[in-house]
Amino acid sequence: MLGRLDYVDSPSARSVRAGDRLRVIAPSGPFDVERFHAGVAFLRERYEVVFDDDIVTRTGYLAGDDARRLRELEAALDDPDATGIVCARGGFGATRLLAHLSPDRVRAAPKLLVGFSDVTALHALWARAGVPSLHAPMVAWLGGAEDAAREDLQRALEGARRGFSSLRVLARGTAEGPIVGGNLAVLAALVGTPHAPPIDGAVLLLEEVGEAPYRVDRMLTTLHHAGWLDRVAGVALGDFVRCDPGAHGVRVEEVLEERLGALGVPVVAGLPVGHGDRNEPIHLGARVRVAAPPSP
Amino acid sequence: MLGRLDYVDSPSARSVRAGDRLRVIAPSGPFDVERFHAGVAFLRERYEVVFDDDIVTRTGYLAGDDARRLRELEAALDDPDATGIVCARGGFGATRLLAHLSPDRVRAAPKLLVGFSDVTALHALWARAGVPSLHAPMVAWLGGAEDAAREDLQRALEGARRGFSSLRVLARGTAEGPIVGGNLAVLAALVGTPHAPPIDGAVLLLEEVGEAPYRVDRMLTTLHHAGWLDRVAGVALGDFVRCDPGAHGVRVEEVLEERLGALGVPVVAGLPVGHGDRNEPIHLGARVRVAAPPSP
Numbered sequence: 001m002l003g004r005l006d007y008v009d010s011p012s013a014r015s016v017r018a019g020d021r022l023r024v025i026a027p028s029g030p031f032d033v034e035r036f037h038a039g040v041a042f043l044r045e046r047y048e049v050v051f052d053d054d055i056v057t058r059t060g061y062l063a064g065d066d067a068r069r070l071r072e073l074e075a076a077l078d079d080p081d082a083t084g085i086v087c088a089r090g091g092f093g094a095t096r097l098l099a100h101l102s103p104d105r106v107r108a109a110p111k112l113l114v115g116f117s118d119v120t121a122l123h124a125l126w127a128r129a130g131v132p133s134l135h136a137p138m139v140a141w142l143g144g145a146e147d148a149a150r151e152d153l154q155r156a157l158e159g160a161r162r163g164f165s166s167l168r169v170l171a172r173g174t175a176e177g178p179i180v181g182g183n184l185a186v187l188a189a190l191v192g193t194p195h196a197p198p199i200d201g202a203v204l205l206l207e208e209v210g211e212a213p214y215r216v217d218r219m220l221t222t223l224h225h226a227g228w229l230d231r232v233a234g235v236a237l238g239d240f241v242r243c244d245p246g247a248h249g250v251r252v253e254e255v256l257e258e259r260l261g262a263l264g265v266p267v268v269a270g271l272p273v274g275h276g277d278r279n280e281p282i283h284l285g286a287r288v289r290v291a292a293p294p295s296p
Numbered sequence: 297m298l299g300r301l302d303y304v305d306s307p308s309a310r311s312v313r314a315g316d317r318l319r320v321i322a323p324s325g326p327f328d329v330e331r332f333h334a335g336v337a338f339l340r341e342r343y344e345v346v347f348d349d350d351i352v353t354r355t356g357y358l359a360g361d362d363a364r365r366l367r368e369l370e371a372a373l374d375d376p377d378a379t380g381i382v383c384a385r386g387g388f389g390a391t392r393l394l395a396h397l398s399p400d401r402v403r404a405a406p407k408l409l410v411g412f413s414d415v416t417a418l419h420a421l422w423a424r425a426g427v428p429s430l431h432a433p434m435v436a437w438l439g440g441a442e443d444a445a446r447e448d449l450q451r452a453l454e455g456a457r458r459g460f461s462s463l464r465v466l467a468r469g470t471a472e473g474p475i476v477g478g479n480l481a482v483l484a485a486l487v488g489t490p491h492a493p494p495i496d497g498a499v500l501l502l503e504e505v506g507e508a509p510y511r512v513d514r515m516l517t518t519l520h521h522a523g524w525l526d527r528v529a530g531v532a533l534g535d536f537v538r539c540d541p542g543a544h545g546v547r548v549e550e551v552l553e554e555r556l557g558a559l560g561v562p563v564v565a566g567l568p569v570g571h572g573d574r575n576e577p578i579h580l581g582a583r584v585r586v587a588a589p590p591s592p
Contacts, residue, residue: 029510030544060546061510092510095517189514192488193521214325214357214388218485221391225489248326250356 001293003268005203005236006163008176009287014132015159016047016112020083023076023111024051024139026063028118029091031140036088038143042150043086050079055088062093070097073122077105083112084157089140090117095186097121098195103129112157114138116279117209120182123284124190124197127180135182135205135273136281149278156281164271164280167236169292170257173266175234179288181205183274188219191226200231203288207238207274213252216243220259234266234290238273266292297589299564301499301532302459304472305583310428311455312343312408316379319372319407320347320435322359324414325387327436332384334439338446339382346375351384358389366393369418373401379408380453385436386413391482393417394491399425408453410434412575413505416478419580420486420493423476431478431501431569432577445574452577460567460576463532465588466553469562471530475584477501479570484515487522496527499584503534503570509548512539516555530562530586534569562588 016022022043033056043049052072057064064072076085098121106129113119113126113133126133136153137145180202181187187206190196208216223229237260243252253269260267268290272278312318318339329352339345348368353360360368372381394417402425409415409422409429422429432449433441476498477483483502486492504512519525533556539548549565556563564586568574 058544060550061513061542061544092514095514095521099521185514189484189518190521191518192492193518195521196488217357218388218391218481222485222487222489225391225395225486225491246357248354248357254356 003167003169003292004165006289007161007286008289011159011161014110016084016157018046021048021081022084022086023079023082024086025072025076026055026088027069027073028093029061030058030063031089035143036140039139042142066096070100085111085113087115087119087138089138090119092118094118094121101125106131117183120186123182127197132285134281135284137279153281161283167268168270170267170269171261172292172294174291175266176289177201177203177233178285179203179205184208184219188222191222199228201233203234203236203290204232205236208243209241209275211243212246213250213255216252217255229263235260236271237269238271239276241275266290268292299463299465299588300461302585303457303582304585307455310406312380312453314342317344317377318380318382319375319378320382321368321372322351322384323365323369324389325357325385326354326359327385331439332436335435338438362392366396381407381409383411383415383434385434386415388414390414390417397421402427413479416482419478420491423493428581430577431580433575449577457579463564464566466563466565467557468588468590470587471562472585473497473499473529474581475499475501480504480515484518487518495524497529499530499532499586500528501532504539505537505571507539508542509546509551512548513551525559531556532567533565534567535572537571562586564588
């Protein structure tokens, strides 16, 4: 039998509707401007899209310095007419802003955050605020995306939810809890800081790109030693892309199975979520049920 | 004026002497056997060297499974006739053993631990135990080392201490404290776990190899957010080797200066310590004085 992950609560009333205002921000790295504008054009077919002119700033590996990116994020949070905040691209940099942001500010005027990868740092802030967010493709990616993927995103923005089936089972069992997480490296970097998401009783979503298997091992070891893996209700694994074996020949799947297979909670793998060809939207903060049945 | 780092306390009575027994262990990754035996031959010119036959085991990126590496380390810790424990090589794997080891066991029969890189995880255990250790080249490297470097190691094993001068000054001031640390990635992976070294009032030693500047930024951001950088007395930077700028052109030196230059504590850089051509021994746990004077 294959595993499943299904939503078990009702969709939050809070979602985006046609005609709503979306704020586009770049809290992390710089992006391809042409693809960005193509993504904005797609969103504008259905929503009002607002972004600062200086969003295209490049400051090394950052989309402008911390002050610019923070100002942009705060303006989006404080915009009373916006219902969503959509990130332009990941990379690195969102984590740097966390010391200047509080869950209270997110909770004061909740908006649907959209992004993944480095934006995992902001999803953690939303999780601390108890506000749902959408782990999904970002604006600069939408520019080159297929129609089906764009439509998936649009439907998810407006509250549509679709579970995942045909998942590989790494460890059996069933569990329910809010789904929390995202990129493993970003999450591991939040361990031991005040900015880590609440993971007690959660279903932990993990995906990764471009990390050697021994590095994935190191990150999972950090989560182990910090007690995260004792406290989660279950684990859901998305894609682990370009996590290729080095000279030692260990595949990342072996590491995941070895480090996560004996936690005593269900672990499913193969969600089409992350840096792979498909990156289906997933509603973080929603209550999900992981079903990882025994083989027939 | 250039900076300095000097030892300010008396050498510990605990050091290795000619004729002493050294236990060689491989707590991390597998190694080149020929170079290992050359390194052992060098050590045997002056010491009794003991190691398990199965030290050459290869289990993927590990020098044998956790049980083998733990057994080997525990046997070394418990050997009443050994005064030093010298690691064969770094890589990855020492961190995995930490959950099975206590500072009490290190303290019960203190031995000088020798290694660096991944062995930073064990130096952290020694620091928690209050037992000095030696951040220095390892056995598989000694096999191919120059005579001067080998002699440096032998002298340091037996208690010789030599400070560092002509250091670059990233932030001015003077500070005293025990020197603690090692590899940045390994330390960042210990943040938020029970296995992190005590860093309050310490001079934090950091070195790195093969990490892009944005990753060094992410790791330092973790240390920032976890409060480590508010609690250290000073920072001493070794080599940052192959931490090359990506397409964005940011050099690792810029990241180090930006993230560490405004802490309000002295920061010196350029210690010949880490993965560079020279890796001079440094006595972790010893009390040092960092002097980072203003430019003339």
